[in-house]
C-alpha cells in the first residue's frame with residue numbers, strides 16, 4: 001500500500017527491492033546526487049513492515065535537486081536513460097506506474113475484475129490532500145498529441161499483460177475519434 005507521494009517530494013514504497021537494488025548499484029556520482037549518503041542503505045522499513053526509500057534533506061534520496069548538474073529529477077530515471085533501458089526496469093513500481101492505477105476486486109464467487117484508472121489524491125489516504133501539486137489535476141497534463149494508451153504502452157503492457165493490451169488497443173481504435181467526456185481538469189479551463 002503506497003503511503004506517500006512518489007512525486008519525489010517525499011519517499012516511495014519499494015515493493016520490488018531487488019530490481020531497485022540492482023539499478024541503484026549501477027548509478028554513478030554523475031547520475032545520483034546523494035549516492036555517497038546512500039552508502040548506509042537507501043531504504044528503511046517501519047514497524048509495520050513497509051519499506052520506503054530513505055530521505056535526504058526531506059525528500060526521496062533518489063531525487064536529484066534543482067542545481068544538480070544533470071538536472072532535477074529521479075536518479076534512477078537518469079540511469080535508465082543513460083543505459084538505453086526502460087525506466088520501468090529501474091524504478092520502484094509505484095513510481096513508473098503513476099499516473100496509472102491498477103485496482104483488482106474479487107467478488108463473492110472469486111471472479112477478479114481489474115480496473116485501470118488514474119491515481120487520485122484520495123488514493124494516498126489522509127496525506128493525499130496535502131500534496132501541493134498533483135499532476136493530473138492540471139490541464140497541462142492533457143496537451144499531448146499521442147493518446148495515453150499509446151504513450152504509456154510499456155506501462156500498460158506491464159500492468160495488464162501484452163494480450164490484454166492488444167485487445168484494449170483494438171477496442172479503442174474501433175471507437176469514434178472524439179472525446180465523449182473531457183477530463184475534469186480540462187473542463188475547468
Ligand code: SF4
Nearest residue numbers: 008012060063074095
Ligand atoms: S524513486 Fe525516483 S520517482 Fe520514486 S519517489 Fe524517489 S525520486 Fe521519485
